[in-house]
Amino acid sequence: MQIFLYDTTLRDGTQREGLSLSVEDKLKITMMLDELGIHYIEGGWPGSNPKDAEYFQRVRETPLRQARVAAFGSTRRAGGQCEDDANIQALVAAQTPVVTLVGKSSVLHVEQVLETTRAENLAMIGESVAYFKALGKEVCYDAEHFFDGYKLDADYALSTLRAATEAGADVLVLCDTNGGSLPHEVAAITRVVRAQIGASATQIGIHTHNDGALAVANAMAAVQEGATQVQGTINGYGERCGNMDLIPTIANLQLKLGYSCVTPEQLARLSELSHYVAAIANLNPDDHAAYVGRSAFAHKGGIHVAAIAKVEHSYQHIDPTLVGNQKRVVVSELSGRGNIRLRAEELGLHLNGNERDVLQQIKERESKGYQFEAAEGSFEMLVRRSAADYVPPFELLDFTVTVEKRGNNEITALATVKVRVGNELMHTAADGEGPVDALDAAIRKALLPHYPQLAEVRLVDFKVRIIDAHLGTAATPRVLIESARGDERWSTTGASPNIIAASYQALWDSLELPLLRELIRK
Numbered sequence: 001m002q003i004f005l006y007d008t009t010l011r012d013g014t015q016r017e018g019l020s021l022s023v024e025d026k027l028k029i030t031m032m033l034d035e036l037g038i039h040y041i042e043g044g045w046p047g048s049n050p051k052d053a054e055y056f057q058r059v060r061e062t063p064l065r066q067a068r069v070a071a072f073g074s075t076r077r078a079g080g081q082c083e084d085d086a087n088i089q090a091l092v093a094a095q096t097p098v099v100t101l102v103g104k105s106s107v108l109h110v111e112q113v114l115e116t117t118r119a120e121n122l123a124m125i126g127e128s129v130a131y132f133k134a135l136g137k138e139v140c141y142d143a144e145h146f147f148d149g150y151k152l153d154a155d156y157a158l159s160t161l162r163a164a165t166e167a168g169a170d171v172l173v174l175c176d177t178n179g180g181s182l183p184h185e186v187a188a189i190t191r192v193v194r195a196q197i198g199a200s201a202t203q204i205g206i207h208t209h210n211d212g213a214l215a216v217a218n219a220m221a222a223v224q225e226g227a228t229q230v231q232g233t234i235n236g237y238g239e240r241c242g243n244m245d246l247i248p249t250i251a252n253l254q255l256k257l258g259y260s261c262v263t264p265e266q267l268a269r270l271s272e273l274s275h276y277v278a279a280i281a282n283l284n285p286d287d288h289a290a291y292v293g294r295s296a297f298a299h300k301g302g303i304h305v306a307a308i309a310k311v312e313h314s315y316q317h318i319d320p321t322l323v324g325n326q327k328r329v330v331v332s333e334l335s336g337r338g339n340i341r342l343r344a345e346e347l348g349l350h351l352n353g354n355e356r357d358v359l360q361q362i363k364e365r366e367s368k369g370y371q372f373e374a375a376e377g378s379f380e381m382l383v384r385r386s387a388a389d390y391v392p393p394f395e396l397l398d399f400t401v402t403v404e405k406r407g408n409n410e411i412t413a414l415a416t417v418k419v420r421v422g423n424e425l426m427h428t429a430a431d432g433e434g435p436v437d438a439l440d441a442a443i444r445k446a447l448l449p450h451y452p453q454l455a456e457v458r459l460v461d462f463k464v465r466i467i468d469a470h471l472g473t474a475a476t477p478r479v480l481i482e483s484a485r486g487d488e489r490w491s492t493t494g495a496s497p498n499i500i501a502a503s504y505q506a507l508w509d510s511l512e513l514p515l516l517r518e519l520i521r522k
């Protein structure tokens, strides 16, 4: 059965604290949603602000393959007429094929928020829906607080849906506006709606919020009771704790329950869609997001990795490629030999029986503060150094670093190093902005005559984290360095009670790794 996907990232999603999209952003997201098979795109509330009104003007000139654009607004004001209601007229001006009207279902909201009568609210719903049907629009009626309203006064909540249906609404969308409903409640109430109202041609839709962390489960419960339109946002962006996340909902409905949402090719771009919208929203993607997060198929426990090496799906609920994601193996103190073997193979390296030795070194170093899962370059160095034919391109023998502050002068840093390349022994010294910069400069000074390609290696990130923070200044700093050469990136680590020593270890790995990779390529 086909499920119609209704995206409200551009309207309800922007009600998330801290999220604001420009018209350009909204148009880019619209095109991506259209490409990926979303059936309805709610672009905003044209009566709310000039930006949303401009979006509707510009989206008319944007060629879309299949998505229908919806403009959102409320039913007419109490005691007024649609013809002179500013919000209703802004919806008309938006010129969209679909209009979504939100109306009150709960007697609490009718009497205490709108401060009107139950009969007037029914008239507001009926007249507003009929107004847009007379203009030839497809009308989705969003029954705000439907589940809470039903629990307060079921007859009245159902009568609001009847008012919308009788006026010609195409879809009745049951909203869990406060996000506090439970799946069994949503299922039971949707069943009643289907039995009493769904006999007409009107479709049922579901719009849920995540305040009880149940938005996806609630939407799925409604679909299983016959709802055919699901309203949500990409990555679950939305007010308070967010809206229903369309990403896992699409995957669950299609892969677990056999509903049709999008084509398999579009499904395989779900991870891309999630990351694309996060980038435009200027938010970090959630690594642990179901289906599409970077860690969604990352295996860390040794027992798990040993199993997936034999049967890939033994610790995966789906094939990650179905949603455009991929399996990853993480190396850490929780690894077994299987992690080491698989990760080394992924890097194109052979351990020749050294798994146990490399694993032992990882466990020992992690107990001293290293963290290899965030520093795959240092893992690679351990593997490379474990090879019987390993020849170090250089050796760092000694170093000194002095940091000086005299009188009112600036603080200065000077490093000297003793480095061996082959049979040649060098002493070099360099100043730096700080002690690590000085150390880096002194090492490079010694190495550059032998390895000029190191001039292209840049240090792009340097992070320090304190382990054992309760030890105060005696705590162990863990240093993580990210380096780059062209498009190639690698991260390395070091840990020591002395921050310079920790940096020195991470720097050594960061400079040796590109040389070894290059030597191997030659």
Ligand SMILES: CC(=O)SCCNC(=O)CCNC(=O)[C@H](O)C(C)(C)COP(=O)(O)OP(=O)(O)OC[C@H]1O[C@@H](n2cnc3c(N)ncnc32)[C@H](O)[C@@H]1OP(=O)(O)O
Binding pocket: 012, 045, 047, 048, 049, 074, 075, 076, 077, 078, 102, 103, 104, 113, 114, 124, 144, 177
């Ligand atoms: C559940 C949801 O997500 S609904 C969408 C919520 N999103 C937003 O509110 C974002 C966009 N909103 C806005 O830009 C503004 O609130 C506007 C333009 C809609 C209205 O602004 P204002 O006219 O200044 O009114 P204000 O926001 O202060 O109050 C809302 C008014 O709408 C009325 N109202 C609320 N729901 C409805 C409804 N379903 N039908 C008719 N009127 C309604 C309220 O009773 C209140 O009227 P009052 O001013 O006579 O008390």
Ligand SMILES: CC(=O)C(=O)O
Binding pocket: 012, 102, 142, 143, 144, 145, 175, 176, 177, 178, 207, 209
């Ligand atoms: C319509 C809507 O956004 C809600 O009721 O949550």
